[in-house]
Amino acid sequence: MTTTGYSTRGADPTTAPAFLAPLDERPAAVLPVVAELRAQGRARFAAVGLPTIKNEAWRYTNLRDLAKLAVTTASGDAPVDRLPTVRAEGQSGPRLVFVDGRFRADLSTTDGLPDGVLLTDLASACQNHSGLIADHLGRLASAEDRPLVALNSADLTDGVVLRVASGVSVDAPIELVFVSVGRDGATTASHPRALIMLEAGARAVLVEHHVSQGDNATLSNHVAEITVGEGATLHHCKAQRENAASFHLSHIAASVAAGGCYDNFILTIGARLSRNEVVSALNGGDARTHVSGGYMVRGNQHADISTIIDHAQPNGTSREIYKGVIDDSARAAFQGKIIVRPQAQKTDGHQLNRALLLSDSAEIDAKPELEIHADDVKCSHGCTAGELDDAALFYLRARGIDKETARGLLIGAFLSDVLDEIAEAPIREAFQGFVAGWLEEQR
Amino acid sequence: MIEIKNLHATVDGKDILKGVDLTIRPGEVHAIMGPNGAGKSTLSYVLAGREGYEVTDGSVTYYGKDLLALEPEERAAEGVFLAFQYPVEIPGVANTTFLKTAINATRKHRGEKELDAMQFLKILREKTKALGMSDDMLKRAVNVGFSGGEKKRNETLQMAILEPKFAILDETDSGLDIDALKIVAEGVNALRSPERSMLVITHYQRLLDYIVPDFVHVLAAGRIVKSGGKELALELEKNGYRDFGVDEAA
Numbered sequence: 164m165t166t167t168g169y170s171t172r173g174a175d176p177t178t179a180p181a182f183l184a185p186l187d188e189r190p191a192a193v194l195p196v197v198a199e200l201r202a203q204g205r206a207r208f209a210a211v212g213l214p215t216i217k218n219e220a221w222r223y224t225n226l227r228d229l230a231k232l233a234v235t236t237a238s239g240d241a242p243v244d245r246l247p248t249v250r251a252e253g254q255s256g257p258r259l260v261f262v263d264g265r266f267r268a269d270l271s272t273t274d275g276l277p278d279g280v281l282l283t284d285l286a287s288a289c290q291n292h293s294g295l296i297a298d299h300l301g302r303l304a305s306a307e308d309r310p311l312v313a314l315n316s317a318d319l320t321d322g323v324v325l326r327v328a329s330g331v332s333v334d335a336p337i338e339l340v341f342v343s344v345g346r347d348g349a350t351t352a353s354h355p356r357a358l359i360m361l362e363a364g365a366r367a368v369l370v371e372h373h374v375s376q377g378d379n380a381t382l383s384n385h386v387a388e389i390t391v392g393e394g395a396t397l398h399h400c401k402a403q404r405e406n407a408a409s410f411h412l413s414h415i416a417a418s419v420a421a422g423g424c425y426d427n428f429i430l431t432i433g434a435r436l437s438r439n440e441v442v443s444a445l446n447g448g449d450a451r452t453h454v455s456g457g458y459m460v461r462g463n464q465h466a467d468i469s470t471i472i473d474h475a476q477p478n479g480t481s482r483e484i485y486k487g488v489i490d491d492s493a494r495a496a497f498q499g500k501i502i503v504r505p506q507a508q509k510t511d512g513h514q515l516n517r518a519l520l521l522s523d524s525a526e527i528d529a530k531p532e533l534e535i536h537a538d539d540v541k542c543s544h545g546c547t548a549g550e551l552d553d554a555a556l557f558y559l560r561a562r563g564i565d566k567e568t569a570r571g572l573l574i575g576a577f578l579s580d581v582l583d584e585i586a587e588a589p590i591r592e593a594f595q596g597f598v599a600g601w602l603e604e605q606r
Numbered sequence: 607m608i609e610i611k612n613l614h615a616t617v618d619g620k621d622i623l624k625g626v627d628l629t630i631r632p633g634e635v636h637a638i639m640g641p642n643g644a645g646k647s648t649l650s651y652v653l654a655g656r657e658g659y660e661v662t663d664g665s666v667t668y669y670g671k672d673l674l675a676l677e678p679e680e681r682a683a684e685g686v687f688l689a690f691q692y693p694v695e696i697p698g699v700a701n702t703t704f705l706k707t708a709i710n711a712t713r714k715h716r717g718e719k720e721l722d723a724m725q726f727l728k729i730l731r732e733k734t735k736a737l738g739m740s741d742d743m744l745k746r747a748v749n750v751g752f753s754g755g756e757k758k759r760n761e762t763l764q765m766a767i768l769e770p771k772f773a774i775l776d777e778t779d780s781g782l783d784i785d786a787l788k789i790v791a792e793g794v795n796a797l798r799s800p801e802r803s804m805l806v807i808t809h810y811q812r813l814l815d816y817i818v819p820d821f822v823h824v825l826a827a828g829r830i831v832k833s834g835g836k837e838l839a840l841e842l843e844k845n846g847y848r849d850f851g852v853d854e855a856a
Contacts, residue, residue: 553657558694561654562708562764563682563715572707576698576747 171210173217174310178230179209182314185236185352189320194289197319200301204316211310223496223528224438224467229410234382237351239265241344246270247372247402249336249593257282258338259323263345264353264383266321275335279328280367282337285356288324295326299358303388303416309440311412315354315386322356327365329392336368336590343405345379357387361395363420368398370590375406375433382410389417389425393447396424400590402597405433407462414440421447421476428585429456430594431466432601438467445472445479445507453482455584459601461490461521469498472514474507474540483514486581488574489525500532501542508537514544519577521551521570571602607631608673608772608803613664615645615652622648624828625664630772633800637814638807639839640825641847646807647691649825650776653805654688655681668772682708683715685771689761689778696748701760704748705730709767733766737793755786762793773797774805779813791816811843826850 183205192198213230214221239262250256259282260270266284273282281292289296306313323339345351361367375381383405391397397417405411411434417425429439443452458466472481487495497516518527531544551573559569578598585591608630615623622645630636640646651659653666655678666673673681696704709729710720721729734744737759749757758778765773775794779787794817798804806817814822814836822838823830824847831850832838 552694552696554694555696557656557678558690558696559704559708560678561656561682561688561690562704562768563679563712564707565679565711566677568707568711569679572699572704573696576696579698 173215174211175215175230176210176212178212181233182213182352183209183317185234186318188236189318192289192319194293194296196297196300197289200306200316201319204306204313204319207306207313208310208317211313214310220469220498223498223530224436224465226436229382229436232350232382234352235346235349237263237344237346237353237381239263239267241376243270243342243344243376246340246342247374247404248338249370249590251589256335256338258340259284260340260342261321261353261355262342263351263381264321264341264355277331277333279331280333281324281326283324285322285324285358286320288358292324295324296358299360299388299390300356301388303390303418304386304414309414311384312386312414315356315384315414318354319356321353322358324358325367325369326360327362327367327395329362330364332366333368336370336587339369339371341371341373341383343373343375343379343381343383343409344377345381347379350380350382352382352384354384354386357385359387359389359397361391361397363393363395365392365395366397368587368590369400371399371401373401373403373405373411373433375409378406378408380408381405383412385413387413387415389415391417391419391423391425393420394422395420396426398426398586400428400585400594402430402594403433403437403439404597407433407435407464409434411437413438415442417441417443417452419443419445419447419450419452422449423447424451424453426453426586427455429468430597431456431458431460431468432597434464434466436465438469440469442471442473443481444475445481446475448476449478450476451480453584455482455484455581457578457581457598458485458487458495459578459598460487460493460495462493463491464493465495466493467496467498469496471500471502472512474501474503474510474512476507478509479507479511481512484581484584485516486578487516487518487527488521488578489518489527490521492522492524494526494528496528497546498530498532499544500534501544503535503537503540503542505536508539510537510540510542512540512542516546518548519551519574520548521574575599575602607669609667611665611667613649613652613666614662615648616660616662617648617658622828623652626825626828626830628823628830630803630805632803634821635798635804635806635817635819636821636823637819637839638805638823638825639809639811639842642809644825645828646809646825647776650688650774650805650807653774654678654686679711680715682768683712687765687768687770687773689758689765689773689775691777691780693749693757693761695750697750699748701746701748702730702744705744705764705767708764712768729767733763736796737763737766738789739763754781755783755789758782758786758790759793762790766793766797771801772803772805774807775817776807777809778806779808779810787813788816811839814839824850
């Protein structure tokens, strides 16, 4: 477990009860391990409340507006019109669907999965695979270090469990679809947990969709715990396109064993406020991780990307590239930390964040951090912020292309290479489509 | 017909053009020569509508329209084409995408039907073949990694595709060796027609051996100080711009 040592400086426990109260309606835990994690999470969150900007890790992202809300729960049985997918029309494949955080068996399917793959919801896994849950749940994400993980643990009702057995390769992408519907005139909260385990030599591709249906405000507070076994590979792509009234908070904690590879790509388009924390720990030698993404915000949106790459063993490789487009009065924050522990010699770690500011009131806060305790390493980081190239804009306009189309071409071009980081063509093309949709709305 | 009258322009508050007068009729090729800093590139940018080039006096009438009142994209759609001295590199935008967007924007403005992918490719193939351009140059991002010659060929290709009424060639010879210059000049000459006017801006006479103008003008210190036929270029080649108060050797 990567411990960052959450400081309780500036903690405001008075914000806790409003978020914990709705969880009283949850059914009792069937497993002792779940009951225990819930109790720990509840106690911790009750003690610290929501993070405040007085805490260094939250300096650039203010949850003040969230803290003012009285959250409630949604039933999760709302009808859903349309589910996003990266598959071609008419194609189906393994997919778990959650509506307002509740698992929806009626919309989910595990058809098409090879032998050796367990894909199920958390409640079912607690019933049928209690040993697995007892062994893995709560091992990677720390409620002690992170108040929102504590809040998520206090719930621990719905979620995803995926296990790919040793040597099994799942070719079709597994889709996780989270639809927020909410309730009129209220803000509803959900706290899904994902537990993902790839055993030695396994391979899988995971695609997450986060969308809203309608305009209701919702809070989704996700936690994912991901174990990538020896020589295993997980490609994990996420598209967050929730409505502009919503809060999207997410913590992903991955642990990669020797020779394993964890790839993570996050596209942030939606939400009034979003924060994506990615912690990828290379806990075995010769492991690789590749975390990247694009964020596009406008209006008064706020997007936060906070990553920690933890090189704990020798010969690890990490590559990190984020690109953001910020318009109007929107703000983005990028915090990227690379830790190289004393035994992690021959580490190769690179990080880059580039932001494109489209208006004078757009803002980016970037904080790269290298914490290196080994002497034979190659590490770099870079952050840039710039505007659209006037010369390029004029060149396009001088060829008859109107100003808005020209801007769209240049913004799309700025983001194109980061989208190329997505290895699977169908996923890349679907994500390119999401970006194109955002550019269309711009006009 | 293009009529430039008493054109004054400033850049960063500095007077660059100080009363340019020039009339170009359909089918004519005019060359503007002049020393560095005379205002040659400023004239081309003012005509194309670049921001930051402020017209303080005078007018430009383009086939009866007030050219200076139009946005750059409107000027382009009306048939004004600037071949850039330094074509801009645009990473992430494929050359084909760029060309297709440009031609369809222009067609839309003219009330013509936009081309579909097949129709566009047919036109593109024809024009690239004539210019000896490789498919690879079309797949690559606009001007990225292009040699000087490839960039100028790409400008000529855009001109061939957009079929302008008035083409301004800004220092098209800069950065070209003689072979590349010949190819580009051939491409330009192929586009000469009774309906198309050209304004060829150059520092050196060399280009005018290949693109032979009908008229030559000398631009010095923001004004046209002498006009004549193509033989004026040879005179300048021999005597330099000294007669116009400019000693470039100094």
